[in-house]
Amino acid sequence: MMKLIMKKALIILLCFPCIVYSQIDFSNQNSFDIITWNLEWFPKQGSVTVDSVKEIIEVINAEMIAVQEINNVSDFNQLVNNLDSYNGYSTNTSNLNLGFIYKNTLNVDSLYTILNSENYFFAGRFPLVLEMSYQGEDYVIINNHFKCCGDGILDLSNNNDEEFRRFSAINLLKTYVDSNYSNKNVLILGDLNDLVEESFNNNVFMPTINDSVNYLIADKYIPYQNTANWSYPSWPSHLDHIIINQNLYDNLINIYQDVKTIRVDNYLGSFQIYDNIISDHLPVGINLFSNLTLINEHDINKKIKNKFFNVFGQFTHPKKNHLHIRVNDDGTIEKQVIID
Numbered sequence: 001m002m003k004l005i006m007k008k009a010l011i012i013l014l015c016f017p018c019i020v021y022s023q024i025d026f027s028n029q030n031s032f033d034i035i036t037w038n039l040e041w042f043p044k045q046g047s048v049t050v051d052s053v054k055e056i057i058e059v060i061n062a063e064m065i066a067v068q069e070i071n072n073v074s075d076f077n078q079l080v081n082n083l084d085s086y087n088g089y090s091t092n093t094s095n096l097n098l099g100f101i102y103k104n105t106l107n108v109d110s111l112y113t114i115l116n117s118e119n120y121f122f123a124g125r126f127p128l129v130l131e132m133s134y135q136g137e138d139y140v141i142i143n144n145h146f147k148c149c150g151d152g153i154l155d156l157s158n159n160n161d162e163e164f165r166r167f168s169a170i171n172l173l174k175t176y177v178d179s180n181y182s183n184k185n186v187l188i189l190g191d192l193n194d195l196v197e198e199s200f201n202n203n204v205f206m207p208t209i210n211d212s213v214n215y216l217i218a219d220k221y222i223p224y225q226n227t228a229n230w231s232y233p234s235w236p237s238h239l240d241h242i243i244i245n246q247n248l249y250d251n252l253i254n255i256y257q258d259v260k261t262i263r264v265d266n267y268l269g270s271f272q273i274y275d276n277i278i279s280d281h282l283p284v285g286i287n288l289f290s291n292l293t294l295i296n297e298h299d300i301n302k303k304i305k306n307k308f309f310n311v312f313g314q315f316t317h318p319k320k321n322h323l324h325i326r327v328n329d330d331g332t333i334e335k336q337v338i339i340d
Contacts, residue, residue: 024059026262031287032134032251033062034141035262036189036240038281041071041096043079045277050079052277056264057083062285063103063134066143068125068191069279070097091128098128098143098190108132114142114176120159121168123147131184135290140181142173144190154202166194167204174207174215177245186245191281193239197223205243214246218259218286229261231282233271240284251288258287 027033043049057065070076073092076099080088083101089111090099102108113126128143146169150162158164170192177186194204196217208215222229223238231240242259244252252258262283265274274282 024056024262024264024267026260026285026287027061027063028287028289031258031289032064032139033060033285033287034064034066034187034189034242035060035062035283035285036066036068036143036191036242037283038068038145038191038240038279040069040279040281042067042069042279043072043075044279046075049278050075050082052268054079054082056267056278057086057101060262060264060283060285063106064130064141065101065283066128066130066141066189067099067101068096068143068145070099071095073097089130091126093126094124096125096145098125098145100128100130100141100143102130102132106132106134115172118169118172121147121165121172123165127173137290138184140177140184140186142177142186142188142190144169144173144188144192146191146193148193150194152198152202154204163194163202163204166192167206170205171207174211178214181245183247185247185251187248187286188243189241189284191239192241195223195237195239196220196241197238205241208243216244216246216249216252216255218242218244218252218255219284221256222259222261222284228263231261231284232280233265233282234275234280240281242284242286244286248288251290252286253289258289260285 039053070090073090076090080086080101085103086101087104088099088101091097091113109131111130114129115122116126123146125145130141132139147162147165154163154167155161156164173188196205200206203209205217208217219242227236230236230238232238262285265271265282268274
């Protein structure tokens with residue numbers, strides 16, 4: 001049966017690539033599109049996986065992809081070389097490396113690992129940092145793959161507890177970001193291997209949840225959606241997350257629509273086929289908008305037929321000196337601050 005499934009998948013991939021991938025819908029031409037994607041021991045099926053991931057990346061067309069579980073760095077480099085519009089970088093320190101794939105039009109300043117003295121809490125996979133500028137703003141994207149497993153109980157008195165190791169990793173990252181990147185746009189993302197919806201006593205993300213003024217788990221509503229939207233369907237659970245700092249709050253227009261699990265499995269026919277060829281994780285992405293328009297109050301009457309929203313996607317009435325998201329009748333989106 002497994003051989004039959006693989007044979008069917010290979011026929012689909014080799015004969016109908018345009019039809020298979022044509023329906024993937026995520027990127028927005030007006031936004032900075034960032035994805036986290038665990039590629040599960042890449043490449044899972046050799047050249048078939050490399051070719052399939054290449055096609056998906058080209059169709060999704062995101063600016064930035066943070067990837068985890070790169071087993072073969074040479075094959076990863078081959079993937080990047082096959083992508084005409086992208087550059088890439090991978091660590092090469094273990095059998096589960098971290099990497100970035102990014103548009104070659106982006107201005108990437110540096111790539112490096114941090115917290116290298118905390119090997120234990122990060123399970124030997126040090127956070128990989130990419131610093132860059134985009135439309136005049138500085139971004140810091142921190143790619144992670146936390147320790148897996150555990151019993152769901154956070155034991156703060158036990159260094160060997162898997163939940164405690166993930167809790168410590170979050171705490172270390174938050175402290176590092178607070179100390180080093182306070183004036184930059186920061187995203188902490190990756191396969192963080194735990195649930196954001198757990199009770200406070202067992203929630204490893206409490207360091208950021210308790211500091212909601214400065215941090216937001218951007219995908220926090222996905223676990224309350226249909227299980228089909230979770231990033232790890234085989235459990236099922238939602239383990240891949242994107243945390244943003246306060247500097248990016250205004251760049252997230254609608255937390256319900258602009259942060260999502262990207263159902264690339266649908267375009268291969270089924271999750272089983274996708275899992276056999278690519279990964280047991282689905283990618284999670286975020287659309288960040290940076291256009292900001294200042295308008296005068298007397299212009300409001302001419303624009304009132306358009307809809308205004310706050311940063312969390314809730315309908316609102318425009319107020320002076322407050323940031324609003326305007327959705328125009330033609331479908332275009334603008335950020336506005338109404339001034340006197």
